[in-house]
Amino acid sequence: MRFLFSVALLCAAATAAPVSAQTPTVITSLTDALRIGEDNAARLRAADAGLAGAGGALMQAGVRPNPELFVDAENFAGSKSYSGTQSLEWTAGLSQRIEIGGKRTARISEAQAGLTQAGHQRDLEALSLRADIARTYIRVLASARRVELADRQKDNAATIASAVDARVEAGKEAAVQTQRADILRATAGMAAQKARGAYQASLAELAALLNRPAGSLQLQTGWLDEIGAVPDIAPDEASLAVNPKYALITAAIERARAGIAVATAAAVPDPTLRAGFRRYNDDDSSAIVVGVSVPIPVFDRNRGAILEARQSLIRAEAEQEAARLEILGDLAKSRTAVLTAYQQVQTLKSAVEPAADRALSAARDGYQxxxxxxxxxxxxxxxxxxxxxxxxxxxxxxxxxxIALTTLVGRVE
Incomplete structure (x- = not known):
């Protein structure tokens, strides 16, 4: 039956364990295949780890520099009056580098942009997985339909061969027609075998994506006939705005801009404040000491890093423009392909098939x-x-x- 195609018998020879020992996985539609695939996808776990890592980077970006504990000892283990520890002077205290120039704010902005970028990357990976599952699922259903068709052709060839044999025995056909019928039957048998092999190969690919044994999959092929309406997706700015690849590149631009701010802030020297307690051994006195140090930007002004950050922004903006033109072109091509294929299906179903059925019925009656x-x-x-x-x-x-068209606007359906 066209609308129900069980794969259990077809896969029995290709599986190590009996089908009866496996838990059946019934798939009635693309929605079922997508749900099963997403529940078992290592690819999504990897993308989730990347997103979590970006969250950790954001957490770290807001952390201030740690204070430092220092201990200095002077005037000991020398000669004459400085021998031993009689003239020892020691100082203990804390130093703290103070970030200025907006370094912490710039780091947080860059990390936030990185988190947004990782989120888009995760969405893109999830979309890629769903598209892979959808494409493979469609090919499996089409292969199953071809197996069904090849089996019918094989049965039909056998029926025709029997009818020819009867007519030859009755003297109504020449004996050579028996050979032709035998060739037809053999050719149909080989075609059925080839179709079954192609089906099993595509089913194995789907099973790998779903992380399920091929022998456990039970597919209903009726979904293939459900063409619905053509998606209302046009090659315009609205479709471009929701394209996941374009969103990822846009996030990369924001991160590149934040990277310029980070590199520029890094060129501003940070002062380090020191405060401590000093002890004088020679007269058993003590004092509070404070100090400040500031790097002098004579040699390192971070100009190379600033240049690199600015070029990264230029590159990201150029990639965005190139992606914009490419995506709009893909939208136009995909929509044309959908409309063409839709019209072809409608014509075959409404006009060509009925005419062929009438011609076949007339040929059978006329032959009899x-x-x-x-x-x-x-x-x-x-x-x-x-x-x-x-x-x-x-x-x-x-x-x-x-699938190609809807993927361009971030969905698979």
Whole structure:
């Protein structure tokens, strides 16, 4: 039956464990396949780890420099009056580097931009996974449809061969027609075997994406016929704004701008404040000491890092413009492909299939009554199966084109 295709028997020979020992995974639609795939995707766990790491970077960006404990000892272990520890002077205290020039704020802004970028990267990885699952699922259903069609062709060839044998025995056909019927039957058998092999290969690919044994998958193929309406997606700025790749590049631009602020702030020298307690051994007195040190930016003004950051921004902006043109072009091509495939499916279903059915029915009746010869019947039968193959290919092409179009606006459906 076209709308229910069980894969258990087809995969029995390819699986190490019996199908009965595996928990069945029933997939009735693309929604089921996407849910199962996302629940078992190592790719998403890796992307989640990257997002969590960006959160850690943001946390670290807001941390201030640690204070430093220092201890200084002077005037000991020398000669004459400085021998021993009689003239020892020691100082203990804390030093603290004070960040100025907006360094901490710039770091936080860059880390926040990095977190946003990681979020878009995670969304893009999730979308890529869903698109991979969808494309593979569509190909599996189309392969299953071809297996079903090849099996019917095989059965039909056997039926025709039996009818030809009967007509040859009755003297209504030449003996050579028996050989032709045998060739038809053998060719149909090889085609069925080839279709089954292609199906099992595509099913194994889907099983890997879903992290499920191939023998446990039970697919209903009726979803392939559900073409629905063409998605209302146009190649315009609104579609561009929700494109995940474009969003990722936009986030990269914001991070590059924040990187310029970080590099510029790093050029401002930070003072270090010191405060401590000094003890004089020679007269058993003590005193409070304070100090400040400031680096002198004579050699290092961070100009190279600033230049690098500015060039990173220029590169990101150029990539954004290139991506804009590419995505708008992809939207236009994908929409055209969807419309073309949709029209092809509609024409095959509404006009071509019914006409082929009528021609085949007339050829069968004519052959049984002797009005048509064997070649007429074969031609009508071949035409009908070719149309079914065209319809399966058109449905596959439509769904793949639809996935390509909706992926460009960040969804798979």
């Amino acid at each position: 009554t002797g009005k048509f010869d064997f070649l007429n019947l074969l031609d009508a039968q071949r035409t009908r199966f070719e149309i079914e193959e065209q319809l399966a290919a058109a449905l596959e092409e439509y769904h793949l084109a639809r």
